[in-house]
Amino acid sequence: MARQYTPVEMLRELVAFPTVSRDSNLALVDFVSTYLAEHGVEARLVQSDCGQKANLYATVGPNVEGGVVLSGHTDVVPVDGQDWSSDPFQVVEAEGKLYGRGTCDMKGFIAVALALVPRMGDLKQPIHLALSYDEEVGCLGAPRLIRAITRELPSVRAVIVGEPTSMQVVTGHKSMFIFETRVRGFEAHSSQQHRGVSAVMAAGRLVNWLGERQRGCAERAPANASFEPSYTTLHCGTIAGGTAHNITASECRFMTDVRALPGESAAEHFQAFEAFAQEVAAEMRDVNAGTGVDIEVRADVPGFEASEDDAAVVLAKQLTGQNDSRAVPYGAEAGQFQQAGHSVVICGPGSIDQAHQPDEYIETAQFAAGNRFVERLIARLS
Numbered sequence: 001m002a003r004q005y006t007p008v009e010m011l012r013e014l015v016a017f018p019t020v021s022r023d024s025n026l027a028l029v030d031f032v033s034t035y036l037a038e039h040g041v042e043a044r045l046v047q048s049d050c051g052q053k054a055n056l057y058a059t060v061g062p063n064v065e066g067g068v069v070l071s072g073h074t075d076v077v078p079v080d081g082q083d084w085s086s087d088p089f090q091v092v093e094a095e096g097k098l099y100g101r102g103t104c105d106m107k108g109f110i111a112v113a114l115a116l117v118p119r120m121g122d123l124k125q126p127i128h129l130a131l132s133y134d135e136e137v138g139c140l141g142a143p144r145l146i147r148a149i150t151r152e153l154p155s156v157r158a159v160i161v162g163e164p165t166s167m168q169v170v171t172g173h174k175s176m177f178i179f180e181t182r183v184r185g186f187e188a189h190s191s192q193q194h195r196g197v198s199a200v201m202a203a204g205r206l207v208n209w210l211g212e213r214q215r216g217c218a219e220r221a222p223a224n225a226s227f228e229p230s231y232t233t234l235h236c237g238t239i240a241g242g243t244a245h246n247i248t249a250s251e252c253r254f255m256t257d258v259r260a261l262p263g264e265s266a267a268e269h270f271q272a273f274e275a276f277a278q279e280v281a282a283e284m285r286d287v288n289a290g291t292g293v294d295i296e297v298r299a300d301v302p303g304f305e306a307s308e309d310d311a312a313v314v315l316a317k318q319l320t321g322q323n324d325s326r327a328v329p330y331g332a333e334a335g336q337f338q339q340a341g342h343s344v345v346i347c348g349p350g351s352i353d354q355a356h357q358p359d360e361y362i363e364t365a366q367f368a369a370g371n372r373f374v375e376r377l378i379a380r381l382s
């Protein structure tokens with residue numbers, strides 16, 4: 001007997017899997033595969049290299065061209081250090097809100113799509129479900145999922161990425177380029193600066209360069225850009241180094257993310273950073289030949305920019321009844337789908353303001369709006 005779930009029941013099931021990006025998502029994927037199989041839908045998995053994670057895709061309805069992909073990520077951000085009023089992995093409903101990690105970003109959208117699978121029996125064109133892993137740590141799982149979909153499925157008319165947009169139609173996001181810098185210094189007593197090389201002081205120069213570069217981007221910001229802020233940002237999010245105030249630090253590491261406007265190359269900023277880092281490293285080596293700067297790229301996620309007459313944008317406008325669209329500053333998998341040649345739009349329930357927060361929630365009204373959106377899509381394709 002095939003199990004049926006209301007959207008809220010499905011959300012409870014999905015949130016109960018603590019699929020924080022650093023941990024396995026296989027239990028959730030297994031649950032979804034079993035559920036889909038009960039409804040006669042075969043799920044296909046695309047494993048991660050470590051074997052602890054998997055993307056899942058599945059075709060509901062006939063295996064023909066012209067279908068629509070509903071895309072979501074299964075991973076959530078950690079709850080470490082956050083002050084939650086209730087268990088983050090149990091959905092709590094109160095005052096028109098559903099609380100729980102991932103309710104908004106973005107198990108809400110996935111729950112709606114899955115709960116409606118039993119209602120997809122009359123589809124003439126398919127709905128493809130595409131669930132990824134590791135979105136929150138740099139969209140690392142999606143590329144192999146998108147390759148599989150593009151290769152294995154009949155061509156699709158649109159990809160809808162259900163990130164929380166408060167059901168607004170989103171046609172752009174910035175690119176995201178993440179890298180780690182490791183500065184290797186040389187230890188000496190801090191009074192002996194001419195013999196030591198402080199990795200912390202060198203890192204300070206490099207971090208300052210990021211700020212200067214961003215100021216330059218802000219000054220050249222294009223007018224009327226639909227992004228807030230309307231320029232490329234360069235940000236150092238974490239830094240660690242040194243052991244004592246009176247020792248020149250032997251090591252300092254920091255993480256940088258560059259969020260570039262579509263059409264602007266994040267790699268170009270990165271290359272300029274690398275060049276400056278080499279200048280700094282040359283000065284360091286003048287004092288001690290064993291010092292240096294190593295840089296490692298962690299993620300390179302393309303930007304996304306769709307035009308108003310793209311098939312996916314037109315479809316999302318029809319399904320939501322909206323005429324306008326906007327762009328968002330946060331990264332998503334839309335650019336990766338677009339790069340693979342798909343027509344893409346971002347539209348999903350919940351507000352990005354509640355994503356990643358303690359006591360993350362989705363308003364039940366938004367959840368219902370997400371449900372209506374997928375119901376209309378089903379009607380449209382039936």
Ligand SMILES: [Zn+2]
Pocket residue numbers: 073105106135163164
């Ligand atoms: Zn998300």
